[in-house]
Amino acid sequence: MNCIRTAMSVLLGTAMMVGVSVYFSPIVDAEFIAKPIVGEEYYDSRSNPGWNILKLGKKKNAVTFTLDIHSATPSLQVKEGKSLVLTKTLSTLTPKTMWAYEVADTSSKRTFYIVGVRGDNEERIGGKSVSKLKSYEYILGKDSVTGTWKTYADVDDYYFPQRQEPRFAISHGTIMIRANIRPRTYSYKLTWDEKKDAFFYVELGEVDVPFFSSSLAENPKYRPIKARMDWEAYLDVGSIKTIYEDDRAWVFTARIFPTERGNELFKQGSTGKYQINRITRDAWYWDDTKSEWVYYNVPHISGFEQGAFAAVNWATYLRYGYFLHPEEWGVKAAIQAYKGK
Numbered sequence: 001m002n003c004i005r006t007a008m009s010v011l012l013g014t015a016m017m018v019g020v021s022v023y024f025s026p027i028v029d030a031e032f033i034a035k036p037i038v039g040e041e042y043y044d045s046r047s048n049p050g051w052n053i054l055k056l057g058k059k060k061n062a063v064t065f066t067l068d069i070h071s072a073t074p075s076l077q078v079k080e081g082k083s084l085v086l087t088k089t090l091s092t093l094t095p096k097t098m099w100a101y102e103v104a105d106t107s108s109k110r111t112f113y114i115v116g117v118r119g120d121n122e123e124r125i126g127g128k129s130v131s132k133l134k135s136y137e138y139i140l141g142k143d144s145v146t147g148t149w150k151t152y153a154d155v156d157d158y159y160f161p162q163r164q165e166p167r168f169a170i171s172h173g174t175i176m177i178r179a180n181i182r183p184r185t186y187s188y189k190l191t192w193d194e195k196k197d198a199f200f201y202v203e204l205g206e207v208d209v210p211f212f213s214s215s216l217a218e219n220p221k222y223r224p225i226k227a228r229m230d231w232e233a234y235l236d237v238g239s240i241k242t243i244y245e246d247d248r249a250w251v252f253t254a255r256i257f258p259t260e261r262g263n264e265l266f267k268q269g270s271t272g273k274y275q276i277n278r279i280t281r282d283a284w285y286w287d288d289t290k291s292e293w294v295y296y297n298v299p300h301i302s303g304f305e306q307g308a309f310a311a312v313n314w315a316t317y318l319r320y321g322y323f324l325h326p327e328e329w330g331v332k333a334a335i336q337a338y339k340g341k
Contacts, residue, residue, distance in 0.1 A: 031105070031106045031107060031173035031174075032103050032104065032105055032106070032112075032170055032173055032174070032175055032192075033103070033104050033106060033170075033173065034101050034102070034103050034114075034170050034264055034265050051097070051098070052066065052067035052068075052069055052095070052098060053065070053066050053067075054066075054098065054099075054100045056100070056102055056113075060081055061080050061081040062080075062081065063078065063079070063080055063113065064078070064079040064080075065077070065078055065098070065100050065113075065115055066078075066079065067095050067098050067117060069095050073089055073090070073091075073092075074089075074090045074093055074094070074095050074119075075087050075088060075089050075090055076088040076090060076098075076115065076117060076136075076138075078140060078149055080142075080149070085142075085148075085149040086140065086149040086150070086151075088136070088138065088151070090117060090119075090136055091121070092121055092122050093117070093119045093120070093121050093134055093136070094119045094120040094121070094122075095117050095118075095119040096118060096119040096120065097117070097118050097119070098115070098116065098117045098118075099115070099116050099267075100113055100114065100115045100116070101113065101114040101115075101265055103139075103170070103175075105192060106173070107194075108192070108194045110141065110144065110192075110194070111141065112139050112140065112141040112152060113139070113140045113141065114137065114138070114139055114140075114168050114265065115137070115138055115140055116135060116136065116137035116138075116167070116168075117135065117136045117137075118133065118134070118135045118136075119133075119134065120132070120133065120134070121133070121134035133165075134165075135155075135165055135167070136154075136155075136156070137154075137155045137166075137167060137168055138151050138152075138153065138154050138155075139151070139152040139153040139154075139168065139175075139199070140152065143197055144194075144197060145197070152198070152199055153168075153177075153190060153199050155167065155168065155177055158177055158188055158201070159203075160179050160186055161186065162186075164179035164186065165179060166178060166179040167179070167260070168265065169260065169262070169263040169264075169265060170214075170263065170264040170265055171213065171214045171215070171262050171263065171264060172214065172215050173215070174189060174190075174191075175189075175190040175199075176188065176189055176190070177190065177201075178209070178260075178263075183208055183209055183210060183211075183261070184206045184207065184208055184209070185206065185207060185209050186205065186206055187204040187205070187206070187207050188201050188202065188203055188204060189201065189202045189204055209261055209262040210261070210262065211227040211232050211261050211262070211337070212224045212227065212232055212261075212262075212337040212339070213261070213262040214259075214262045214263060214264045215264060216234055216259070216264055216266070217337060217338060217339050217340075218338075218339040218340040219340060220237065220340050220341070221236070221237050221238060222234040222235060222236060222237060223235040223237060223311070223314040223318075223334070223338055224334055224337035224338055225256065225307045225308075225310035225311045225314065225334045226306055226307030226310060226330070226334070227261065227333075227337070230260055230261055231258050231259070231260060231261065232258070232259060232260075232261050232262075233256055233257065233258045233259075233307045234256070234257055234258075234259070234266065235254060235255075235256055235310075235311040235314050235315065236254070236255040236256070236257060236269070237314075237318060239253070239254050239255035239271065240252055240253070240254045240315050240318070240319075241253045241254075243273070247278070248277060248278055248279055249275060249276070249277060249278065250275065250276050250278060250316075250319065251273070251274070251275040252273075252274055252275075252315060252319075253271050253272065253273050253274070254271065254272060254274065254311055254312075254315055255269050255270065255271045255272075256269050256270060256271075256272065256307060256308060256311055257269025257270075272285055272286065272308055272311075273285070273286035274286070274308070274311075274312050274315070275293065276312065276316055276324060278320070281324045281325065282295065282296070282324075283295075283296045283309065283312050283324055284296065285305070285308055285312075296309050296312070298325050298328055299328060301328065301330060306330040307330075309328070309330065309331065310330050310331050310333075310334035312324065313325060313326070313328075313331045313334070314334065323335070
């Protein structure tokens, strides 16, 4: 997990049938769209005491995911409105973080939820108790006929040749299960059959997952800005908000979010404050810890500044029609990575 934290901070077939709802079947076309994440991947319970509760919607029947961290055996509980509709026991896991996505099928109009939990799991190795990171991740949803909530897919039900930590991913409308990205990953493709109310799978084996290979890289709502290790980062175009503007200066805020390479399930991200001099084409970012503006020293942009500097260049282009420093290698790479019009 330390490697994941570091990378994110810098960014700112043979088939097996396992589980109840995984079947062999002819492929059924469906396109899935992930709505924005409703939970940050990494939480600190001291600064966010409500981290273990995620709520979708403000309606009477809003869906709430609650991680019970106080019982001897922790569990993931799902409520629809005030009714408890599903409970997932999490073995001996000590939960430390959770996340959730709302995923819609554009053809059947069905809605599912990808929900994950990560924490420490105790294992006995050589007679000793060893703590290891463990993740649980599920596709949950409601049966369209009976109205009963159930588990449609569980990453632990899929075979991987090594002890890997698989995760759900979405790329170009297709739900995948991937492990060990960099840059090849052992993968499964999930397809949906509305009549049988079930996901089917195709085992793909090892496949290449290039950077910026998902539809996010061609979506005009986003702009690619940085890639590192297993992670890539984007500028959320709709998040750009002007604070101040005149003939010389522009001060604005913008949100940057990371995601695993080739994956449309993005993380919460963070919002930064920036300013540019439209005459000299200089740029600065606001450092909250120091309460001061920090100058982007081109061409000596440091690694942790690279993604945000590319975002500032994209924002400037979208506002005024030009990049501040299109010759800077990181900015040039970000421009080339965008596949939209």
